Amino acid sequence: MTQSPRKHSTAQWIARVAIMTSLALIFSYVESIIPYNPGIPGIKLGIANAVTIIALYTFGSKDAFTVNVIRIILAGLLFNGIFGMLYSLAGSMLSLAGMIILKKTKLFSIIGVSMAGGVLHNLGQLLIAAALIEDIRIFFYFPVLLFSGIAAGIAIGIVATLIMRVAKQAI
Amino acid sequence: MKQYIRKADIILLIILIIIGVASTIFVVQSKSGGDTVIIESNGKLYGKYSLYEHHEITVEAQDKAHSHNVVIIDNGKVFVAESSCQNQVCVQHRAISRTGESIICLPNRLVVRIEGKGGGYDTITS
Numbered sequence: 001m002t003q004s005p006r007k008h009s010t011a012q013w014i015a016r017v018a019i020m021t022s023l024a025l026i027f028s029y030v031e032s033i034i035p036y037n038p039g040i041p042g043i044k045l046g047i048a049n050a051v052t053i054i055a056l057y058t059f060g061s062k063d064a065f066t067v068n069v070i071r072i073i074l075a076g077l078l079f080n081g082i083f084g085m086l087y088s089l090a091g092s093m094l095s096l097a098g099m100i101i102l103k104k105t106k107l108f109s110i111i112g113v114s115m116a117g118g119v120l121h122n123l124g125q126l127l128i129a130a131a132l133i134e135d136i137r138i139f140f141y142f143p144v145l146l147f148s149g150i151a152a153g154i155a156i157g158i159v160a161t162l163i164m165r166v167a168k169q170a171i
Numbered sequence: 172m173k174q175y176i177r178k179a180d181i182i183l184l185i186i187l188i189i190i191g192v193a194s195t196i197f198v199v200q201s202k203s204g205g206d207t208v209i210i211e212s213n214g215k216l217y218g219k220y221s222l223y224e225h226h227e228i229t230v231e232a233q234d235k236a237h238s239h240n241v242v243i244i245d246n247g248k249v250f251v252a253e254s255s256c257q258n259q260v261c262v263q264h265r266a267i268s269r270t271g272e273s274i275i276c277l278p279n280r281l282v283v284r285i286e287g288k289g290g291g292y293d294t295i296t297s
Binding site: 105107108109110111112115116119139140142143146147150161 | 175176177179180183184187188190191192194195198
């Protein structure tokens with residue numbers, strides 16, 4: 001398990017980030033073609049966040065941040081559009097910041113960190129939506145997004161735990 | 172990885188669920204009073220009323236002595252309960268509740284419409 005990315009050469013780092021970004025991008029794509037519409041925008045599983053969490057736990061916050069930003073910009077240009085990109089960016093930056101802080105406390109498991117990440121992701125999106133629409137009543141959405149964030153976060157946390165248990169030897 | 176679920180996770184989950192339940196209660200109880208009902212008679216503004224307060228308004232047209240409409244605002248919905256007009260289209264119109272909807276009584280030149288921000292939440296659906 002690699003702790004610090006700086007111990008390795010830049011080329012190695014770029015290759016690793018590129019591989020993880022493409023993996024996350026594929027997850028974004030898979031998610032964007034799943035034909036389900038819960039009726040409320042913002043509710044989704046966020047499979048790509050599993051890659052973010054694995055990157056965070058395996059390689060550290062710098063890698064997780066880089067993978068996340070590149071993935072969102074590319075996914076925005078390819079599938080989600082510029083506004084979708086803006087929402088995702090706000091959500092995932094808040095989410096990642098929260099997850100890094102919670103991980104540093106060493107009190108939480110991956111599932112707990114992921115759960116907080118899911119909730120913060122939705123909160124970030126809600127904040128940017130409120131800023132864009134200039135209507136505070138959008139916070140009527142908050143309970144729905146909170147519960148969906150908890151559910152999606154736990155699911156992604158379990159997935160990330162299982163993947164890391166298997167992939168630990170390989171990485 | 173020591174354990175898959177730790178005590179702090181459970182505590183965080185409970186806190187989040189409490190926040191969720193509390194905000195649900197808050198949202199359900201505070202049906203925001205932002206929307207306003209605008210009544211126009213004869214092309215002129217007759218009055219503005221909150222959509223979330225109970226009102227019973229009798230609108231008398233200025234030019235015709237016997238023309239009147241009774242507009243009732245109740246529980247976030249607006250409807251015309253009574254009208255002196257012949258066709259009664261406005262009375263039969265279903266109650267309106269969303270921004271942008273309107274009830275119009277042509278014979279009495281009455282317009283009842285709802286204004287406000289938002290308009291459902293269709294604006295953010297891409």
